[in-house]
Amino acid sequence: MKIRIEDIPPSGLSLDIEESGAALKEFAGGKLDLDFSTPVKAHLEVSKRGQSVFVSGDIKAGIKVECSRCLNEFEYPYASDFASYYELGREPEREKELKPEDMDVNFIAGDTLDTSEVLLGQIALELPMQPLCRADCKGLCPKCGADLNLGECGCGGEDKTDPRLAKLKEFKP
Numbered sequence: 608m609k610i611r612i613e614d615i616p617p618s619g620l621s622l623d624i625e626e627s628g629a630a631l632k633e634f635a636g637g638k639l640d641l642d643f644s645t646p647v648k649a650h651l652e653v654s655k656r657g658q659s660v661f662v663s664g665d666i667k668a669g670i671k672v673e674c675s676r677c678l679n680e681f682e683y684p685y686a687s688d689f690a691s692y693y694e695l696g697r698e699p700e701r702e703k704e705l706k707p708e709d710m711d712v713n714f715i716a717g718d719t720l721d722t723s724e725v726l727l728g729q730i731a732l733e734l735p736m737q738p739l740c741r742a743d744c745k746g747l748c749p750k751c752g753a754d755l756n757l758g759e760c761g762c763g764g765e766d767k768t769d770p771r772l773a774k775l776k777e778f779k780p
């Protein structure tokens with residue numbers, strides 16, 4: 608959804624939006640390497656102060672990701688509270704007064720703010736680099752590649768004795 612900056616009233620806007628994964632992918636122009644398993648839902652508070660547009664709120668979505676240990680695909684329940692600044696039509700200035708650390712400054716080239724940009728920018732920032740299907744995921748056997756969540760593979764590759772410890776044991780009196 609597009610918000611014309613000049614249409615933001617002094618009291619601000621409060622929005623509940625829902626955007627489909629397909630619409631977000633289209634907005635990203637095919638550059639988005641993410642699969643959404645649910646529409647992206649968000650509550651946004653949008654306000655304007657001079658040349659700055661301030662957006663805060665929360666975003667929720669189900670995103671299909673691959674577990675970094677067992678490589679199985681699962682739905683990651685994305686949820687984030689955020690606050691961002693958007694600056695109107697200006698290049699970044701180096702000598703700028705400090706802003707609260709948890710805010711990111713973005714720049715709006717035209718006269719409209721697209722909520723797809725807000726959602727994508729936020730999701731890209733906070734997606735885990737190494738997602739786990741569950742905290743105690745056992746991963747794959749390093750020898751035969753079997754999914755150890757399904758049980759022991761029996762290939763004999765999971766010998767847990769550290770060879771250095773085995774050496775130490777030999778020195779025991």
Ligand SMILES: [Zn+2]
Pocket residue numbers: 674675676677678679739740741744745746
């Ligand atoms: Zn896993």
Ligand SMILES: [Zn+2]
Pocket residue numbers: 748749750751752753760761762763764765
């Ligand atoms: Zn194995």
